[in-house]
Amino acid sequence: MFILIVGCGRVGSSLARAMLKEGHEVSCLDEDPESHARLEVGLDKAWEDLGGRFTVGAGLETDALVAAGIEEADAFIASTDGDNTNIIIAQIAQKRYEVPTVIARILDPLRAEWYNRQGMKTVCPTRVAIDMLEGAVREGAGRGAA
């Protein structure tokens, strides 16, 4: 699979490395050229030598998306630090470039829920945190009461 990841922060870069290791073609797009360094954490070769791609640019720039390979992408992950950016670029990937698999990371549970209902695949770390914390607190309370 050819995977395009927009946003090469902690999440994006870790995902990129994992996917490359599994044998996929991975291309990362980030505005910050320094984020390239995250891709090489724990690797003994350069990202590009292992077959990875990295483009500097913003997810909203069509030139950058095309340079990063969106027209050939099988999967598109919107993983910048901005919910609105992720929501918008995910829709660009779906509607303009018809990428088969599009996933957006959305931190706001309310927006994540609504866009999910509209047919967007979303991952909401906040929701996961809330659920896990609630579970942990209940477990603690349960033990306390015993």
Add this chain to the structure above:
Amino acid sequence: MYIIVVGAGKVGWNLARELLEKEHEVTVIESDRRRYLTVEQELEHNVSYGDASELWVLERAGIQRAEMVIAVTGDDEDNMLICQVAKEKYMVERIIARVNNPRNKPHFDLLGIRPSVSATDLILRLLEHEVPEYGLVHLLDLQEEQLEIIEMLLGKDCGVNGRRVGDLSMPEGSLLISVLRNGKGFVPGPDTILEPGDEVLAVLDPGKEDELKEIFGPAGGNGAGAG
């Protein structure tokens, strides 16, 4: 009308003032605390503090009963998100979005967010209007009506120089509406003879531009018309 304006910068604040003067009910939502406090001194309860990208902030501002949402923040992604959510989740009848970076305009169009206004584009068009060159200048796009108004300068070698307006084979769905000559504008009649240096304004269906360019471009194209 109840109107929500998102962004209390120069555009949003001034817009709110005008709308309030026209006796609409307005709530401005501003996410920067200092900006909010400044604007609140004048607009009082008509401004609300919060990030309008958050659905609960929009709901607290009464978006369910808003008849119009105008997103004029400095961030195109925010303007797109807010307008999309206003239109599709809250069924707001009319949305207007500001486009900060003209290159993002296609994204607004892709997501069905119209009308969207780019101040930069408007000014660029006025510049072109003031200093016309060969080619076609978009003066106005009426998106709802699916019509454009364009302007063309007739060059020295233009194929329609010396021809009657009535003899031109204007493409269907287009109409010559005005001629600017020597600083004066007039509505042409069928007997008007076009001259080099004329700036002609036409209203047309989008998609007819190329046909029009053929007709009004340099002679030698087949545009002068079969007529």
